[in-house]
Amino acid sequence: MLFEDLKRLVNGTQLPLHEVVLSYEMLENGEDPQTLKNDLSKLLKIMLEISDKIYGKKFQTLTGLTGENGFLLSKVDDGLLGEFIHCAVVTAISMSENNASMGRIVACPTAGSCGVIPGIFYALKKIKKLDFETLLNGFIVAGGIGEIIAAKATISGAVSGCQAEIGTATAMAAAGLTYCMNGNIEMVESAASISLKSLMGLVCDPVGGFVEVPCVKRNGTAVGVAVVASQMALAGIESVIPFDEVVDAMKKVGKSLPESLKETALGGVASTPTARKILKDIIENLG
Amino acid sequence: MSILDVVGPVMIGPSSSHTLGAIRIGRFVNRLLGEKPDSVVFYLCGSFSKTYKGHGTDRALLGGVLGMADDDENIKKSIEIASSTGLAFRFSAFENEEVHPNTVRIECQKNGILHDVWGASIGGGAINIFRVNGVECSLNGKAPVIFVVNRDVPGALSKILNKLEINVANLYLKRLNRLKLTAAAIIELDDAPSKKTLEELKKLDVVLELYYIPKIF
Incomplete structure (x- = not known):
């Protein structure tokens, strides 16, 4: 799937983007649009239910390096973020800490980046009070963006770095958010492009290889990128580079990243003196 | 490629390759026996052996061997559950340069019969079972x-x-x-x-x- 294809179909058929995404799936994979919609509806429901359960909670994570960040943020709102982003970031961090404590999550697109999309959709439900059908349509559009990236490039941090995981999650979230806020297809494209460009080159450098540092907090800050990109696009700011080309560029950047920055825990913050010391302590504690 | 390759599955964290894949390899053993074994030894290779505790790979493998689903919240407590049900288990590291870095060899016993399953978690929750009781194969767990x-x-x-x-x-x-x-x-x-x-x-x-x-x- 290419974004260009979706644009052509939307302009040709005058159908809404989420329906075009579902129809495209049918053409490509023979998947019944209604069945696919039901499957996605189930996943979104589970995602929102889990968000409700974990919001601002404390967690006992596997390494203990994270676990209370969502809780801390939930208690403080100095007005810097605004209600919407505050809610979204608390959800994203809590979801990510839930993941790190062997909780139940929806991989979206991966387990390591599982906080960003629920963050946005939970805030749309809680703060913007959008109905489920609108959220589902945005979720379908987000899924389409993710599929374009997965098909053209990758969503694996081990292959292309964190830009492929958190970067993809953020582009999906920004596209879904823009669509839920009645953005047209050009705005959806710009929101996804601006997000992915903002996170291009992001390396995968988990301390000790564990999905906690810097992954948990990165899920939180990525939500901010998604919201800013979406608001920019909704204001009419256009991405100069089309989405399909941004994805190609991301893939090339991933290829030129050294192995040390692709989930091997050998570079980035994973190779700092503090990370090495922490890792030594963890290994001793876990036995 | 489908949207469902990008959205979902519903799973227990923290990692699709270190947790979800491990649950599935474990569950293969459970389905082979039709129930949980009497005793089991997990031989962990490469990345599995180095990081299994921080990723919960041990709990995931045990949960799978107990027959738990991909998103069963009891996986977190599988060590305690295994102990309470009288399943004897042990984790051990093993060196093997030939196999995929996320490989586990599961040796288990049921009613005195030994079984030996080798599986690799190859990314995104996908698995490759490549040896069952001495027979080389390549099974992805998606077919009977x-x-x-x-x-x-x-x-x-x-x-x-x-x-x-x-x-x-x-x-x-x-x-x-x-x-x-x-x-x-x-x-x-x-x-x-x-x-x-x-x-x-x-x-x-x-x-x-x-x-x-x-x-x-």
């Missing part, structure tokens, strides 16, 4: 499988295959013991066989042992 130990005599295999009304996707064969005249076959199927078919297969004179493993996910 029959593991059969048969008499190593002419026509044995055709008798077995003739009973199957379902298309065979892949077939793996190995002679186990020439003196005892035993061989094994792993038959990967396109669809699940009926109960009747499985009963008829078990009754064949050439069939010594038969295990049916439904698809894992």
Whole structure:
């Protein structure tokens, strides 16, 4: 799937983007649009239910390096973020800490980046009070963006770095958010492009290889990128580079990243003196 | 490629390759036995052996062997659950340069019979079971499988295959013991066989042992 294809179909058929995404799936994979919609509806429901359960909670994570960040943020709102982003970031961090404590999550697109999309959709439900059908349509559009990236490039941090995981999650979230806020297809494209460009080159450098540092907090800050990109696009700011080309560029950047920055825990913050010391302590504690 | 490759699955964290894949390899063993084993040893290779505690790979493997689903919240407590149900288990590191870095060899016992399954978690929750009781294979857990130990005599295999009304996707064969005249076959199927078919297969004179493993996910 290419974004260009979706644009052509939307302009040709005058159908809404989420329906075009579902129809495209049918053409490509023979998947019944209604069945696919039901499957996605189930996943979104589970995602929102889990968000409700974990919001601002404390967690006992596997390494203990994270676990209370969502809780801390939930208690403080100095007005810097605004209600919407505050809610979204608390959800994203809590979801990510839930993941790190062997909780139940929806991989979206991966387990390591599982906080960003629920963050946005939970805030749309809680703060913007959008109905489920609108959220589902945005979720379908987000899924389409993710599929374009997965098909053209990758969503694996081990292959292309964190830009492929958190970067993809953020582009999906920004596209879904823009669509839920009645953005047209050009705005959806710009929101996804601006997000992915903002996170291009992001390396995968988990301390000790564990999905906690810097992954948990990165899920939180990525939500901010998604919201800013979406608001920019909704204001009419256009991405100069089309989405399909941004994805190609991301893939090339991933290829030129050294192995040390692709989930091997050998570079980035994973190779700092503090990370090495922490890792030594963890290994001793876990036995 | 489908949207569902990007959105979902619902799973227990923290990592699709270190947790979800491990649950699924463990569950393959549970389905092979039809229940939990009496005792089990997990030999962890490469990245699995170095990081298994920080990723919960140990709990994931045990949860799988106990038969838990991909998103069962009890996986977190599987060590405690295994202990309380009297399942003896042990984790051990092993060096093997030949295999995928996220490989586990599961050796287990049920009613005095030993089983030996090798599996790799190859990314995104996908698995490759590549050795079952000495027979080399490549199973992804998405198709039903029959593991059969048969008499190593002419026509044995055709008798077995003739009973199957379902298309065979892949077939793996190995002679186990020439003196005892035993061989094994792993038959990967396109669809699940009926109960009747499985009963008829078990009754064949050439069939010594038969295990049916439904698809894992």
